[in-house]
Amino acid sequence: xxxxxxxxxxxxxxxxxxxxxxxxxxxxxxxxxxxxxxxxxxxxxxxxxxxxxxxxxxxxxxxxxxxxxxxxxxxxxxxxxxxxxxxxxxxxxxxxxxxxxxxxxxxxxxxxxxxxxxxxxxxxxxxxx
Numbered sequence: 001x002x003x004x005x006x007x008x009x010x011x012x013x014x015x016x017x018x019x020x021x022x023x024x025x026x027x028x029x030x031x032x033x034x035x036x037x038x039x040x041x042x043x044x045x046x047x048x049x050x051x052x053x054x055x056x057x058x059x060x061x062x063x064x065x066x067x068x069x070x071x072x073x074x075x076x077x078x079x080x081x082x083x084x085x086x087x088x089x090x091x092x093x094x095x096x097x098x099x100x101x102x103x104x105x106x107x108x109x110x111x112x113x114x115x116x117x118x119x120x121x122x123x124x125x126x127x128x129x
Contacts, residue, residue: 002045011046015054018044023063023074024085030076034064 005014019040022028034040034055041051055072058064062080064072075081100110 012054016057028074
């Protein structure tokens with residue numbers, strides 16, 4: 001099934017974000033080979049040139065390492081991975097704050113909400129037979 005893209009940013013940047021998240025969330029482990037460009041392009045439903053551009057960006061970030069004709073592999077450099085994880089967390093928090101502000105939620109209200117214990121979830125409508 002093709003990946004879902006939005007029209008708010010270029011597709012290759014969305015691909016970069018998608019694969020970066022997969023790397024940082026452990027879908028692809030350090031030293032693991034990622035699928036070839038054509039396989040990823042087919043999976044995402046994009047032109048192989050678009051996928052190639054996205055993977056080149058991830059190489060420039062240091063998250064992927066090209067080993068010539070063998071393929072691309074996830075870096076084992078823990079500093080690079082840790083730095084990227086910290087950046088991803090920061091971007092997520094900034095996006096949350098921005099989205100909350102757009103909905104009229106102040107930073108203080110957001111902090112209070114996040115600091116409060118989770119609300120009890122409603123009981124399941126299961127019946128014992």
